Amino acid sequence: MPLIALMLLQIGTAPPKVAASVTRIFGRGASATPLAVNADTALRVTRGDSLLGYAVVRNVKGKDQAITFLVAIDTADRLKDIDILVYREPYGGEVAYEAWRRQFRGKSAQDTLEVGRQIRSISGATISVNAVTLGVRRALQDLTTWHRDGMIK
């Protein structure tokens, strides 16, 4: 099980950075609860009694360092937004910019999320763009599969 998933489960609630990201994406009052899924951990996002969607926190390797990001979907399995939680490299931090991240909104697991076609690259941040895009594609597929198979409710 990835370290980040273990930490989420042990804490029982989302860490401040993850909670802030969930609030930014789903709005005020949204809270995230960790759910164990196979060897991973998803976040169930609710406001009061209503279910808003799901999220997952993952790491991908950039040029040298890990990039920690969050992917959130709504209840219709559409990608709500992504967030770069921790970016550690000296270059390529533009993947955290709103103008790039917004390209992912509304995408589903059927979308190929191919850099240069559905997702524009960023000059000077090619490695980070490819790494994060691949990570988002996998996270979106996982969340969609878990949701459709009833593994997260």
Add this chain to the structure above:
Amino acid sequence: MAQGRNDQVSWSWRTLPAPLRTLGRWLTIVQLVGYTTSLIFVWHTTRLVPPGVAARYRGADIDSTTNAAMQFPKSFGEMLTITHTHLLSMAVIFVFTGIGVALCARISSRWQRFLIAEPFGALLVSFSAMWLMRYVDPRFAWLLEASSAILACTFYLQCFLILRELRES
């Protein structure tokens, strides 16, 4: 030590041991390849024209509907990283070529001093222009282009003089 200016003349490629001349020759060749590669890289990213350089640092095409890569403005942190890494590494390059020029006996002392000092001045102008272009006015890209061109010409001239001297010694 205190014998005066005549001692400076005795230090030349011709009087150095053969292994040091070999070192100088190969160091110059490797630096030539490295510098040329860096120019090709800059051509690839900016086409070596001022508008391309300004776009690289100030951003462009962010809202374009094409699939072209986005170009975001360089952040303050990135500007600091680019400046310190380039300034320090290029200073080292020009220390090596400067020593090579200083050992060239066929060049007058005045030209030697000019060729040794000019790259350091051009480096300061180039990186000042880079910051001004990023934060003040994109037209400073022309100053950056001019000083970088002079810097490159000086580098190739230095290498030519060093290799010519080594071939003859």
